Amino acid sequence: MTRILLVLGVLFLWAPVVLLALYAFSASREPFEWGGLSLRWFVALAGNERVLEAAWLSVRIAAASATLATLLGGVLGWVLARHGPFRGRALFGALAGAPLVLPEVVTGLALLLVFVGMQTLFGWPAQRGAGTVLVAHASLGAAYAGVLIQSRIAALDPRLEEAAMGLGASRLAVLRTVTLPMLAPGLGAAWTLAFVLSLDDVVLASFVSGPGGTTLPVFLFSQLRLGMTPEANALAVVTLGIAGLLLAGFAWFRRRA
Template sequence: MGRRSWPLLSVLAFGYAFLYIPIALLILYSFNESRLVTVWSGFSLKWYRELLHNRQLLEAAWLSVRIAAVNATVAVVLGTLAANALVRHPRFRGRTLFELLLAAPLVMPDVIIGLSLLLLFVAMQQTIGWPGGRGFTTITIAHITFSLAYVAVVVRSRLMRMDRSLEEAAMDLGARPLTVYLQITLPLIAPALLSGWLLAFTLSLDDLVIASFVSGPGATTLPMVIYSSVRMGVSPQINALATLIVCLVAIAVLIAGSSMRRR
């Protein structure tokens, strides 16, 4: 049995190495004194100091974080409502169409989503005068459009596995449906809500294609700034910024994991 496990362990080790060694090298070279990201010339923190004075990168990062937070929160609310409709009401008129529309963002290319939303925003601006230009609002709406589908899938799977007898017992004891949902259902599906929120936040923070279509000159997200700078050569400031993002994500994952283990 031990001999058979060696090939599996080797493949697993190779997969993790393929994923995490580039990230480890990126973190290492963020402390490189040289401007060349492939030549090590000594330990230094100067790229972190220069990053703190790079107004363009900081503003783009703050914009991306705000968009991702609003997108994740709204996507969790709408995705949870959609999941409840599919699980609690198995038969309603238009269910097939609703499921099709909900699953479309999962399989549709980002280019198609971005182009269609751009045409929609332009038509709305010409018809009703809103939105007034492309920026924070249009990017957030675009991200919510595809993020809520991912949240709905996560929450729906949790609702389908949940024991409904707990809710029925609470209602037998006189609790109202809203009270049952707030005090019993939501705590039970809280891990799924947290997972959906983190997934929507990550998808929004990582998006480049859709944001490129629906953003304007005054709204540049962090992936757009990084992509434009990478085309002219990778700056060590990008490594420093990526290191900070990796540390923040790792801390968030540890906190979420510890919270879920306590539950």
């Protein structure tokens, strides 16, 4: 019975993905209609500069926002895990984790109001675009990264750091040779999660983006109003292929390590 449920669960998750991949090789102009085996939509995708530009912008924003989110989440996690009770700790933790429970519509509207107010008071941002999307994604990713990093820091044995300092290591040396290596799995997981959240986001980017800040999810969502083309299916197959290669490389690296 357990195996049957497992198979049903896998089919439920992967059957739509496999069907989408099959339609990417269809010659029909309709995205979900089979018209014979063809690679025409992969060729069309390679020549679609708007899609490629939006995809490259999404990757750059995701990488930058994930890095910033990991740094901010590391600070949040360290304060909550290592500094013990302090006045306002409960409020600080609630505010840091608020993006986890707030609807993205509320978060996006709040960030839009913040950017409009900052533009009025300080003149920045001059216009909404890639920079405002990056800040919005980093603020969302920092909440998730903070939870992951806090749990990782709480699981560390502080006696290892104390032993290193007892042997004459400076605080910087302890951080570099003891703390960071032990935190590496948590930092990597936090960065990856923040990267995926940014790459997949539509709601926040819709509120805070502008000219020059159209990410790939926003571009694809706007195409729904005009009619989706099979190029979207081809793009999904390319994305799955890249993700599969990254996972295979990660598995190979872990096996070698």
